[in-house]
Amino acid sequence: MGKKRAQSPPRPAVAEGDGASTSQTVEPPKEPRPPQKVFYCEVCSFPLEYCEFGSSLTKCKEWLKEEHPDLYDKYYSEEALTTKIGTLSLEAQAKLDKEAAKKEAKADAKADAALKKKLASQVTIKRIERTKRKHVTAIHGLEAFSIDLKKAAKQLAGRFATGASVTKNAQGLDEIVVQGDVSDEIFDMLEKGDGVLKGVPIANVEIVEDKKKKAE
Numbered sequence: 024m025g026k027k028r029a030q031s032p033p034r035p036a037v038a039e040g041d042g043a044s045t046s047q048t049v050e051p052p053k054e055p056r057p058p059q060k061v062f063y064c065e066v067c068s069f070p071l072e073y074c075e076f077g078s079s080l081t082k083c084k085e086w087l088k089e090e091h092p093d094l095y096d097k098y099y100s101e102e103a104l105t106t107k108i109g110t111l112s113l114e115a116q117a118k119l120d121k122e123a124a125k126k127e128a129k130a131d132a133k134a135d136a137a138l139k140k141k142l143a144s145q146v147t148i149k150r151i152e153r154t155k156r157k158h159v160t161a162i163h164g165l166e167a168f169s170i171d172l173k174k175a176a177k178q179l180a181g182r183f184a185t186g187a188s189v190t191k192n193a194q195g196l197d198e199i200v201v202q203g204d205v206s207d208e209i210f211d212m213l214e215k216g217d218g219v220l221k222g223v224p225i226a227n228v229e230i231v232e233d234k235k236k237k238a239e
């Protein structure tokens with residue numbers, strides 16, 4: 024009838040004998056490891072660990088918190104930050120924060136400027152008379168509204184069953200040239216935001232005439 028012992032006697036560690044002889048290394052068989060999944064931030068497109076080096080950390084964090092709260096905790100929870108700060112002096116951390124804020128302000132200003140530029144940009148649909156019966160229509164300025172000119176040319180060519188291409192005009196700027204007079208139709212498409220022709224305020228679009236000079 025033995026009393027139960029509160030503690031069991033310590034067991035000898037299994038690896039005790041091997042621990043001393045480090046000269047003998049036996050490599051464990053290598054198992055193919057599945058490739059680690061890297062998560063990319065949808066805001067700045069960097070892997071999540073690198074968001075802080077981008078210029079949109081605040082937005083990155085908002086997005087991550089919303090979409091992947093578990094990952095947000097991994098990177099930005101109090102615990103995660105404490106671990107990280109542990110490796111940096113507070114001063115260095117403050118400096119990093121300041122730099123990040125500066126970068127963000129700069130990026131915001133840039134975005135503002137881009138928006139202003141967009142609002143001020145003019146799209147010109149030019150009806151060009153080549154001969155008495157032949158016209159082409161040149162559209163200029165769409166790229167300011169983030170429209171892919173090649174895709175737009177393709178869409179227009181398909182719509183009007185005619186030729187359309189992206190060329191440089193006399194000023195060296197890209198424009199789309201469509202065979203035929205389709206300026207009114209293109210105006211309508213821009214107004215409706217048809218296909219890739221999206222995002223152009225119609226107030227910014229004008230149709231101009233380029234008649235052949237009769238001084239021949």
Ligand SMILES: [Zn+2]
Nearest residue numbers: 064067074083
């Ligand atoms: Zn990011």
